[in-house]
Amino acid sequence: MNKSDFFPTLPLRDIVVFPRMIVPLFVGRDKSIKALNEVMKTNKKIVLVTQKNAEKDDPTEKDLYSFGCESKVLQLLKLPDGTVKVLVEGLDRVKILECRNDKDYLATSTEIIKDKIDSPQEDVLALSTALIRKLEKVINVNKKISLELTTNIKQQSNPSIIADHIAGQLNISIFEKQKLLETVDLKVRLEKLMEHINNEMNVISVEKRIRGRVKNQMEKTQREYYLNEQMKAIQRELGEIEDGKDETAQLQKSIIKAKMTKEATKKCLSELKKLKSMSAMSAEATVVRNYLDWMIELPWNNKEKQIEKISIDEAKKVLDQDHYGLEKVKERILEYLAVQKRVGKIKGAILCLVGPPGVGKTSLGKSIAKATGRKFVRMSLGGIRDEAEIRGHRRTYIGSLPGKIIQQMKK
Known part of the structure; x- marks a missing residue:
């Protein structure tokens, strides 16, 4: 031309x-x-x-x-x-x-433009042979490249024809293919093709690993589903669960609906998993079920009035309306509320009102609750000798219950 x-x-x-x-x-x-x-x-x-x-x-x-x-x-x-x-x-x-x-x-x-060959002919031939062998490995694992391509290339002895045949079939971008077309030096073009084929091999091996992991995960999930369904069928035959009523599924929905903290949700789901594998009539299943019921019924997401929004003037007004005198006591309570409002946290000292019966300790507590917009809970500790009554019993005991504080929170 x-x-x-x-x-x-x-x-x-x-x-x-x-x-x-x-x-x-x-x-x-x-x-x-x-x-x-x-x-x-x-x-x-x-x-x-x-x-x-x-x-x-x-x-x-x-x-x-x-x-x-x-x-x-x-x-x-x-x-x-x-x-x-x-x-x-x-x-x-x-x-x-x-x-x-x-x-x-x-x-x-x-x-x-003719090919530029500066290297010895033996080097170029050796590189083209290595390229064909590498391509055969790619074709064995990647079915997208036609097997006929290898057959046609093997019949060729010209490295230039081999390079152009392979370049046309590689799964690379248009820009990269154009760069190969513009590469006049035959040895450089063969080296670039080897690099592209190596990259393709790496991508294929990663894809194969990912597919293997996904397949194993799917098999595990299907196996767990199959075994769970079998267990439910056995429990129905034994009369442990009624048709149409799956207790564990309802408990799982309730746990998610309760909007617990991340740690609490994780613990409850772990306990639920244990419950699935237990017999419904066993004593341990009853303990786990009671534990989950208590966790679900607690007010996890019910927030009272924020401490920053409490008005000290309003609190003073409420305390004066409900009580006559007790100036030092009311002043200390207002100081406590002012510090809490300033810090913005509920953590800190706890007020302890000491005095004989009838001097107004309980009514002052009610006034503080009213002023801060919180519910007042009265919990009598008279006659209690075991700290488990307050803290709660260990779950190893049958009929164990949470402490009085948790019980009042549930109410």
């Missing part, structure tokens, strides 16, 4: 055609169809160049890459919808020297 000649050119979207590569193309643009009609009148040779931006409908010289492929049209078929299906074969790697867009179609002046 002479430098002065202008040949019809077909801009391509999302594909790079390499020499000796046979590929079908669907053509729909008017200029491209006219270019094909023009070459069919002559020697059927056309220049194929990839666009930098596939969305451009009417590309100019700056929208095309500087390297393309001189190709020959093997077959042309006009479809009913107006588009044209064409089968082309790449012939030679060409460099675009000049682009002309003044006719009905795009035409370019090109120069054929």
